Amino acid sequence: MVQLKQQTYTNYIKDRFGFAGEGHLTDFMVRHAGELLLGGHLNLNELARNHGAPLEVVYTPQISTQIERMYAWAAQARQESAYAGQFLYAYATKANFAADAVQTALDAGAHYETSAAADLIIAHSLFRQGLLPADRLICCNGSKEPNYLAAIRALRLDGCELVTPVLDDRAELEALLACPAPLQFGVRERAAGNRDGTHPGNDRFGLTDAEIELVAEQIANSPHQLVLYHAMIGSQVEDEAHFLATLRTSVAAYCRLRRRVPSLRYFNFGGGIPTSGYRLDFSFDYAGFLTRLMATISSTCAAYDVPMPDLIGEFGRYTVANHSVFLLEVGAVKRGQPGQPDWYLMNSSMMVTLPDALLVEGQEFVILPLSDWDRPAVPVRLAGRRTCDSDDVYPRPHRPPLMLPDAGAGLIVAVCGVGAYQQMIAGRGGAHHCLSPEPARVVVSAQQGQLTTRYVPQQDQAAIMRLLGYQPRPMPSERPLPLPVAASSRPLRITPVVVGAGGLARRRIHPRPLRLARQAAAGD
Numbered sequence: 001m002v003q004l005k006q007q008t009y010t011n012y013i014k015d016r017f018g019f020a021g022e023g024h025l026t027d028f029m030v031r032h033a034g035e036l037l038l039g040g041h042l043n044l045n046e047l048a049r050n051h052g053a054p055l056e057v058v059y060t061p062q063i064s065t066q067i068e069r070m071y072a073w074a075a076q077a078r079q080e081s082a083y084a085g086q087f088l089y090a091y092a093t094k095a096n097f098a099a100d101a102v103q104t105a106l107d108a109g110a111h112y113e114t115s116a117a118a119d120l121i122i123a124h125s126l127f128r129q130g131l132l133p134a135d136r137l138i139c140c141n142g143s144k145e146p147n148y149l150a151a152i153r154a155l156r157l158d159g160c161e162l163v164t165p166v167l168d169d170r171a172e173l174e175a176l177l178a179c180p181a182p183l184q185f186g187v188r189e190r191a192a193g194n195r196d197g198t199h200p201g202n203d204r205f206g207l208t209d210a211e212i213e214l215v216a217e218q219i220a221n222s223p224h225q226l227v228l229y230h231a232m233i234g235s236q237v238e239d240e241a242h243f244l245a246t247l248r249t250s251v252a253a254y255c256r257l258r259r260r261v262p263s264l265r266y267f268n269f270g271g272g273i274p275t276s277g278y279r280l281d282f283s284f285d286y287a288g289f290l291t292r293l294m295a296t297i298s299s300t301c302a303a304y305d306v307p308m309p310d311l312i313g314e315f316g317r318y319t320v321a322n323h324s325v326f327l328l329e330v331g332a333v334k335r336g337q338p339g340q341p342d343w344y345l346m347n348s349s350m351m352v353t354l355p356d357a358l359l360v361e362g363q364e365f366v367i368l369p370l371s372d373w374d375r376p377a378v379p380v381r382l383a384g385r386r387t388c389d390s391d392d393v394y395p396r397p398h399r400p401p402l403m404l405p406d407a408g409a410g411l412i413v414a415v416c417g418v419g420a421y422q423q424m425i426a427g428r429g430g431a432h433h434c435l436s437p438e439p440a441r442v443v444v445s446a447q448q449g450q451l452t453t454r455y456v457p458q459q460d461q462a463a464i465m466r467l468l469g470y471q472p473r474p475m476p477s478e479r480p481l482p483l484p485v486a487a488s489s490r491p492l493r494i495t496p497v498v499v500g501a502g503g504l505a506r507r508r509i510h511p512r513p514l515r516l517a518r519q520a521a522a523g524d
């Protein structure tokens with residue numbers, strides 16, 4: 001029997017995705033002279049040669065590009081649909097709170113969207129420093145605990161006029177009505193979240209139509225104003241027709257409310273704009289979507305005889321998913337069981353790198369080899385060898401395997417689309433599963449037109465131990481153990497290697513709770 005020559009990776013990519021081998025592979029990745037360039041500029045092969053793997057690569061100019069592109073598409077859409085309102089791009093900071101990401105988004109002209117008290121406290125600090133300019137809207141979403149409400153009030157009283165609590169519950173209004181400075185409010189439409197019945201988790205946000213009526217009336221009888229209507233339908237919504245059809249109902253609801261509330265001026269569709277970082281065959285017509293959305297709003301407003309609102313989008317994953325990649329190395333290959341693909345054992349953890357692969361049904365990420373495109377493509381599964389966890393695999397067991405060159409150990413892959421949510425969910429800077437250390441990080445950012453690079457070394461063992469409550473000591477240096485004297489009757493004692501941790505557990509951790517317990521017993 002003639003064994004067919006296996007397809008090269010280059011031919012696999014060409015057949016499967018129509019990519020000729022050089023040029024734009026996605027809207028954030030270019031292949032040039034056989035090497036991968038993030039954002040068309042940053043050479044990932046060179047970074048791997050200089051710093052090795054695993055390595056986190058952060059390229060903030062990609063964030064600016066994402067925002068500038070969207071503003072340009074919106075300008076085009078406004079023109080094509082003769083849309084009279086403005087377009088406002090807000091960055092949903094919960095996708096990535098890293099200072100580099102937030103600052104870059106602000107520099108590119110983004111408004112701000114917060115999800116929690118701590119988030120707003122960061123915004124307040126940026127506002128104080130002048131890094132979050134006073135002309136930027138700050139939309140405060142989510143269910144608001146007292147500290148979130150207090151943070152809203154504090155920011156408003158510090159002079160920020162555009163902080164905009166988007167009411168998620170009637171009680172939030174009760175708490176904020178007494179704010180001595182006039183506030184501009186938003187309302188979040190509850191029906192939008194799960195209109196199609198496929199996003200049950202979204203059903204918990206926002207107000208019913210009847211509740212919106214009540215808060216609109218309360219605000220009308222107060223020194224405050226209702227200015228914004230929020231209707232978010234989901235996340236990574238790639239089906240444009242569905243996106244538009246779902247929003248159409250919310251636009252009509254906006255118009256009905258606008259007839260009674262003349263201060264209303266913003267329609268905010270929230271998140272949902274998809275990123276290209278998850279699939280090589282991704283496509284979404286961003287400009288077309290905005291054009292058709294604006295046309296829909298325009299005609300609906302005409303039908304209700306109300307002015308066109310300013311349009312706001314809150315872009316989370318679209319803003320940041322593509323600005324960072326992980327470079328991970330195949331450390332070893334383990335043959336698959338008969339009929340099963342081989343395991344590429346990665347010198348890292350897939351589940352710490354890509355927690356959404358476990359959390360979000362069907363979540364994928366674009367994974368590209370840095371080299372060996374001329375070698376045969378073979379089906380493989382990736383496993384994180386820095387944990388001992390059967391869930392530390394990618395793709396998930398019920399998904400098809402990944403196609404990669406058969407180069408095996410030493411092959412480095414770029415894991416793309418990881419700049420949104422992954423590090424926030426994994427807990428950046430924390431102690432991770434099986435203590436898998438965070439890889440070194442290279443941050444490339446643009447300052448006054450110049451690219452600057454910062455290198456942060458891999459998280460060290462001592463830092464991880466401190467996070468867990470150990471007080472790490474220097475590891476005992478290697479020194480010859482005293483040889484047992486031949487004539488001695490004393491047994492040879494073997495000192496455990498982790499002297500620091502063992503000693504600590506005995507001497508420091510135990511006495512404390514015991515003392516406390518005794519005090520409590522004494523009624524102290």
Ligand SMILES: *Cc1c(COP(=O)(O)O)cnc(C)c1O
Binds near residue numbers: 232272314315316
């Ligand atoms: C999470 C969130 C966003 C961002 O969603 P993406 O789909 O990542 O763009 C926007 N608005 C609100 C209210 C959110 O909760």
